[in-house]
Amino acid sequence: xxAHDGQNGSAQGYTFAYLDEQTKxxxxxxxxxxxxxxGYQVPFGGREMPLPYGWGTGxxxxxxxxLGRDDVLKVIDQGAxxxxxxxxxxxxxxxxxNVQTTLRTAQASIIQTRHRIPETPxxxxxxxxxxxxxxxxxxxxxxxxSETRSMHALNDYGVMHVKLYEDIAKYGHIxxxxxxxxxxxxxxxxxxSPIPKFDNPKLHMSPALMLFGAGREKRLxxxxxYTRVASLDFEDHPFELPRWEQSCAFCGSRESxxxxxxxxDAGTRQFVCSDTDYCSQRGSQEAVA
Amino acid sequence: xxxxxxxxxxxxxxxxxxxxxQDVSFDLYPGEVLGVVGESGSGKSTLLSVLSGRNRPxxxxxxxxxxxGGRVDLYQASEAERRRLLxxxxxxxEQNPRDGLRMTVSAGANIGERLMAxxxxxxxxxxxxxLQWLRQVEIDPGRIDDLPRSxxxxxxxxxxxxxxxxxxxxxxxxxxPTGGLDVSVQAHLLDLLRGLVRELQLAVVIVTHDxxxxxxxxxxxxxxxxxxxxxxxxxDQILDDPQHAYSQxxxxxxxxx
Numbered sequence: 001x002x003a004h005d006g007q008n009g010s011a012q013g014y015t016f017a018y019l020d021e022q023t024k025x026x027x028x029x030x031x032x033x034x035x036x037x038x039g040y041q042v043p044f045g046g047r048e049m050p051l052p053y054g055w056g057t058g059x060x061x062x063x064x065x066x067l068g069r070d071d072v073l074k075v076i077d078q079g080a081x082x083x084x085x086x087x088x089x090x091x092x093x094x095x096x097x098n099v100q101t102t103l104r105t106a107q108a109s110i111i112q113t114r115h116r117i118p119e120t121p122x123x124x125x126x127x128x129x130x131x132x133x134x135x136x137x138x139x140x141x142x143x144x145x146s147e148t149r150s151m152h153a154l155n156d157y158g159v160m161h162v163k164l165y166e167d168i169a170k171y172g173h174i175x176x177x178x179x180x181x182x183x184x185x186x187x188x189x190x191x192x193s194p195i196p197k198f199d200n201p202k203l204h205m206s207p208a209l210m211l212f213g214a215g216r217e218k219r220l221x222x223x224x225x226y227t228r229v230a231s232l233d234f235e236d237h238p239f240e241l242p243r244w245e246q247s248c249a250f251c252g253s254r255e256s257x258x259x260x261x262x263x264x265d266a267g268t269r270q271f272v273c274s275d276t277d278y279c280s281q282r283g284s285q286e287a288v289a
Numbered sequence: 290x291x292x293x294x295x296x297x298x299x300x301x302x303x304x305x306x307x308x309x310x311q312d313v314s315f316d317l318y319p320g321e322v323l324g325v326v327g328e329s330g331s332g333k334s335t336l337l338s339v340l341s342g343r344n345r346p347x348x349x350x351x352x353x354x355x356x357x358g359g360r361v362d363l364y365q366a367s368e369a370e371r372r373r374l375l376x377x378x379x380x381x382x383e384q385n386p387r388d389g390l391r392m393t394v395s396a397g398a399n400i401g402e403r404l405m406a407x408x409x410x411x412x413x414x415x416x417x418x419x420l421q422w423l424r425q426v427e428i429d430p431g432r433i434d435d436l437p438r439s440x441x442x443x444x445x446x447x448x449x450x451x452x453x454x455x456x457x458x459x460x461x462x463x464x465x466p467t468g469g470l471d472v473s474v475q476a477h478l479l480d481l482l483r484g485l486v487r488e489l490q491l492a493v494v495i496v497t498h499d500x501x502x503x504x505x506x507x508x509x510x511x512x513x514x515x516x517x518x519x520x521x522x523x524x525d526q527i528l529d530d531p532q533h534a535y536s537q538x539x540x541x542x543x544x545x546x
Contacts, residue, residue, distance in 0.1 A: 140393065154369045158376075158406025162391070165398045165405070168412050169434050234412040 017064040017097040023047055027065035027220070031211060034222035039184030040152070041135055044216035056089060057215030059112050059131030066127060066211070067093065067110065074101045074108035079116035079257065079274035086114075104237065105277050115178075117199040119256045119278035122208035124225065130193040130213035135221065137181045137191040157189050160232055168237055183230045184223055192229075198242055198257045203229040246271040251282035292354055294319045294460055294492050295340070302339045307515040310336040313349070315511065316522065320490040324507030326525065326539065331513040333496040334464055340494060341381055341462045342371040343487065353378075356459065376403050380453030384465040386445035389452070390437045394505060396423065396448055397433040403456040422451040426481060433478035443474035447481065454485065463495040467502055479505050500543050504528055512536045 015021060023045070030044040049057040067073070073093055081103045088110060090101050102108050105120040111211040112129040122128065138148040141159045151157070160181055167175045180197035184190045192203060193212055203210060203223055209222040223229060233239040247254045249270045256278055258271040273279035293316035303309040310332035318325055325333045337386045338344040340351060342363050351363040355378065363371060369456055370513040375381065383389035390399055397419035404415055426447040428440075437445055446466060453461060466482070467475040483506060486493055497503055503510055512535065520533040531537045 141393070150368070154372060156369075156372060156406070158402060159403040161410070162394055162398045165401055165412065165415060166394050169397055169416075225343050233410075235410050236412050259411055 014096050016069075017067045017093060017099075018050075019061065019064045021171065022060075024065040027061060030220045031062065031065065031222065034211070034220045035209070035224050036222055037188070038227050039188030039190040039221060041219040041221045044218055044220050046215050050092075051088070053216040054133065055085060056112070056114060056131035058213030058217075058219075059114075059129050059215075060089060060092070060213075061215060062129045062211050062213035062220065063089075063093065063110060063112050066129075067097055067099060069097075069099065071109045072107055073100050074102050074105065074111045074277075075113075076111065076118070076204060076275075076277075077114040077117060078259070079118070080276045082276065103277050104281075113195075114124075115194055115196070116257065116274060117195060117202045119253075119273070119275045120281070122206055124203075124207040126208040128208055128210045130195070130210065130212045132191070132193040132212045132219070133216070134179070135191060135193075135212065135214040135217050135219040137179075137189050152188060155187070157183075160189055161234070164232060164234065166235075168234070174233065174237055174240070180239075181232050183232065185227050186230075189232070190221060190223075195237075196242070196257060197231065200229070200231045200239070201241070205229075244271060248273045248279060251279045253279070253282060291319065292319060294321075294354055295494075296350075296352040296354070296368050297340065298352075300336070300351065302335055302344060302346045304335075307517075308332070309516050310339065310513070311399055311516045313361050313511075313518055315518075317460075317492050317493055317494065320486075321509065322486060322491075322493040322495060322507045324495050324497060324503040324510045325513060326500060327508055327513035328498065332516040333513055335516075336513070337462055337491060337494065337496050341379065342375060343381075343446065353460070367502050376406055377456050378459050380456075380458040380461040382446075382449055382453060382463040382466045384468045386437070386449045388440070389449040390445060392436070395434045396428070396440070399437060399448060399452045400455050402452065407456065418455055418490070420517065422455050423448075425454070425485070426451040441474075443470050443478060446470065446478060450482070450485070454489070457489070458491070460492045461494075463493060465497055466495070466498075467497070467499065475502075479528045482506060487521055500528060500540065512539065513544075 026177055027044055030042045034042045075086045075090040077083040093099055105118040108163055110127045110129060114131050136148055138151055142148050164174050178194045178196045179191050180200055182190055182192055205224050205226050209225050212221045223236060231239040244258045248258060249272050251273060255271055256273045256275055259274045261270045261272060263270050295317040298314050299311040301311040303311055311335055325336060327333050339346045346363060353361045397498035400419040400422050404418060409415060419433050421429045423433060428444055428447055428533060437448055467478055493504060508522045510524045510527045511518050514535045520527060520536045527536060528540055531540050
């Protein structure tokens with residue numbers, strides 16, 4: 001791709017990280033507001049990105065706005081670095097911003113993600129960028145946006161528990177397994193994007209900054225480092241983490257989030273870590289030991 | 290007599306000349322049922338929406354006296370306070386139960402919603418309240434997990450009433466609660482309402498164009514025409530001896546079976 005490269009190594013005809021400087025400034029202003037009011041949804045002027053809505057346009061705009069030349073970018077989709085979406089987005093920023101990329105969680109300064117928070121504990125200074133499909137946790141029950149905004153403003157969150165009630169009435173337990181609503185800093189109820197509820201506790205008091213971008217809905221929100229994040233629940237049906245009987249077929253982990261794979265026509269099942277970096281790190285450690 | 294629960298003065302909300310309601314004043318006492326009757330377009334529903342904090346008046350005052358003697362001037366109070374009132378000490382029964390219910394969640398969740406909004410975070414308690422209120426409004430408790438859309442019109446209306454009563458309100462607003470129901474279902478609902486009103490000492494403002502409903506439920510009536518109150522007084526007095534020409538017309542136009 002050398003023919004397309006500009007003076008500073010990025011693709012010719014484009015500004016650094018694709019978006020023009022004014023757009024990135026407006027996004028950063030929105031992000032600052034989002035960080036100042038944890039969990040609050042800030043509207044922003046979303047731009048067309050060269051890929052369809054639903055493929056991570058919100059997350060990409062946030063990444064473009066905060067990316068610096070010295071940043072090291074990691075992109076995951078369902079925890080994996082090698083899926084189509086992750087590969088495309090990583091290559092996009094390599095071409096348009098010429099930044100270094102990595103597969104290692106510990107080495108990344110910015111991690112854009114679709115569904116997971118990495119198993120490797122995040123550190124201070126790292127930034128998670130989430131691609132959000134539906135930023136509004138109240139949308140399922142209240143279609144009007146002006147109404148949901150006043151509900152947020154007035155702390156009127158009774159209906160959030162209606163959803164959990166329905167789960168228990170139908171299934172006997174809280175069956176919501178992803179996009180599990182949380183209260184941020186004891187104020188705003190937030191949809192933590194479609195991460196599995198397994199990852200909800202990782203939001204609580206995380207040393208890393210969490211930024212959320214919804215491209216179609218044009219909303220930004222954030223969880224600053226060391227912020228209290230509590231999952232909603234009932235007193236007699238407390239928040240529970242999913243558990244697996246199995247361990248990872250590759251690395252043997254019993255702590256990580258496992259994907260279930262069907263490996264042959266006879267229906268044989270295998271469980272493997274959804275976080276590929278975590279899994280391969282553990283694998284190589286065992287090889288050394 | 291103790292203090293009025295709701296004190297209304299010069300309430301006016303006009304969409305055009307004589308469209309809406311104007312210059313309405315009355316006091317409502319605890320446990321009292323006030324009927325608002327009048328023809329279509331006379332401003333009954335506008336009055337109800339202004340009374341219940343859903344529609345800001347052009348002029349006038351609505352003062353509610355809470356149980357602890359706290360007075361709330363409805364349109365001086367904050368939006369948060371108005372919402373709190375509407376889902377705790379007040380209730381609103383819509384003419385069409387589809388407007389007052391959440392049609393996508395089960396009957397139990399509909400009943401429990403107000404409690405959850407008040408901070409009840411115990412599933413077992415919510416469940417108990419749901420079962421108890423279904424029994425109160427004569428719906429089979431076994432249907433607690435069914436969606437309201439699988440209920441008949443009369444059951445939906447009763448569910449809407451249960452959903453409002455669960456927070457033990459002191460004041461209910463009802464907009465034609467028996468509209469669109471057939472006569473026997475109407476009678477059943479009215480019977481139930483009358484029992485609940487007496488039992489729970491509810492104050493009610495009920496809008497209706499059906500004088501039979503008014504006679505059965507209301508202690509007092511106000512008659513509206515072209516946005517104004519033309520006559521007010523005890524129900525029997527107005528229905529048996531109407532003074533204003535319009536009230537006379539209204540009473541005489543009811544078919545006697």
